[in-house]
Amino acid sequence: MKSNQISVLMYGHDARLLESRKWVLQSCGYRALSVRHLSSIDRVPLTPPIHLLVLCYTLSPKECETAIAHAKLRWPNVKELALVRYTSSRDSAHISSDVHKALDAPDPLLSMVGQLVGHATSSSYSHIY
Numbered sequence: 001m002k003s004n005q006i007s008v009l010m011y012g013h014d015a016r017l018l019e020s021r022k023w024v025l026q027s028c029g030y031r032a033l034s035v036r037h038l039s040s041i042d043r044v045p046l047t048p049p050i051h052l053l054v055l056c057y058t059l060s061p062k063e064c065e066t067a068i069a070h071a072k073l074r075w076p077n078v079k080e081l082a083l084v085r086y087t088s089s090r091d092s093a094h095i096s097s098d099v100h101k102a103l104d105a106p107d108p109l110l111s112m113v114g115q116l117v118g119h120a121t122s123s124s125y126s127h128i129y
Helices: 015-027 038-043 061-074 106-117
Strands: 007-011 031-035 052-055 079-084 098-101
Touching: 007 015, 007 038, 015 031, 031 038, 038 061, 052 061, 052 106, 061 079, 079 106
Parallel strands: 007 031, 007 052, 052 079, 079 098
Antiparallel strands: none
């Protein structure tokens, strides 16, 4: 792993979604990890630090809140990105972090991740096909 590599931790319940997003992020140079249970966050090493916590739409509002609080205790500077099915205020009212529509193509997700972590990414992930 490169010393300046950005670390992204994804948390959700759908293994296929987590793995596909992990693959896309890794293909673009991120250190991407995924967990399906809150308790698994404790097994993620403290160093290198996690820069971004991505919350899948498969999580309940309470699970999102708990995960954010838990991650902030482990990595105080971690940023959060919540993936929601729809971008209505009702869907994201419980989230104080940035919100991204989960059903969009990967390019907007990569752009949002890059903005949040201050890391320039390719405008398209077409180079990984």
